[in-house]
Amino acid sequence: MQKVLVIEDEPAMTLGLRDNLEYEGYEVVIARNGQQGLDLALKDKPGLILLDVMLPVMSGLDVCRELRRKGVETPIIMLTARGQEIDKVIGLEIGADGYGTKPFSIKELLARVRAHLRRASKQVVELASYKFGDIELDFKQYRAARAGEAIDLSAREFDVLRYFIQHRGETITRERLLDEVWGYDNYPITRTVDNHIAKLRQKIEATPADPQYIVTVHRVGYRFQG
Numbered sequence: 001m002q003k004v005l006v007i008e009d010e011p012a013m014t015l016g017l018r019d020n021l022e023y024e025g026y027e028v029v030i031a032r033n034g035q036q037g038l039d040l041a042l043k044d045k046p047g048l049i050l051l052d053v054m055l056p057v058m059s060g061l062d063v064c065r066e067l068r069r070k071g072v073e074t075p076i077i078m079l080t081a082r083g084q085e086i087d088k089v090i091g092l093e094i095g096a097d098g099y100g101t102k103p104f105s106i107k108e109l110l111a112r113v114r115a116h117l118r119r120a121s122k123q124v125v126e127l128a129s130y131k132f133g134d135i136e137l138d139f140k141q142y143r144a145a146r147a148g149e150a151i152d153l154s155a156r157e158f159d160v161l162r163y164f165i166q167h168r169g170e171t172i173t174r175e176r177l178l179d180e181v182w183g184y185d186n187y188p189i190t191r192t193v194d195n196h197i198a199k200l201r202q203k204i205e206a207t208p209a210d211p212q213y214i215v216t217v218h219r220v221g222y223r224f225q226g
Helices: 011-023 034-044 060-069 085-094 106-122 155-166 174-182 191-204
Strands: 003-007 027-031 048-052 076-081 098-102 129-132 135-138 143-146 149-151 171-173 214-217 221-224
Touching (some): 003 034, 011 106, 034 048, 048 060, 060 076, 060 085, 155 174, 155 191, 155 221, 174 221, 191 214
Parallel strands (some): 003 048
Antiparallel strands (some): 129 135, 135 143, 143 149
8 A cells, every 4th residue: 555645734634635545545644744744754755745835843845855855755746825836946946746736626636646656656767877978877876976076966866867868869858857757747837947957967067068968959958968
């Protein structure tokens, strides 16, 4: 039975989510503030986390940021109030995998839960390691080196590189990256991808302004040439 951690402080919302998730056959764990949610996420290792943005003790954004900092790859769907567009953008930047805007369709949310769990279950690391130029990547240990010197790549940056390597030579649109790597469908903000690519180039390219490996395809997206 797959486990879903719900980090939510509104009693009615918590009850509704628990009932619907349990009806779908998931084991549900509830946390009612951010710190409790962070502790349970680290201890129970759920298959997916539903995380409210506005929480007592510790905000949902801080919880997401801390989980990603610790290398936790569990899919996270942020729950935001209508109009919190900036929270969605920040959530995407710090590693959230999707979002639901309150009030949301429970059928739509459950479909997202199923999709993310299905995607996570298929994410068997096909690449144990990979080398291009003077860059060495270890996808099992999440370690990277450039010319023998360790470089600090985030979990998301490893995900992006893995996807590029698996599709090397292909032109990948920003929307495809958002869908396949971040798990966002029809998300209107694509500059987040550009920001991530810019940071990644700083770490792996000898001349970030004139990249050799992750090249821009004008008005379309990117192509990996490693």
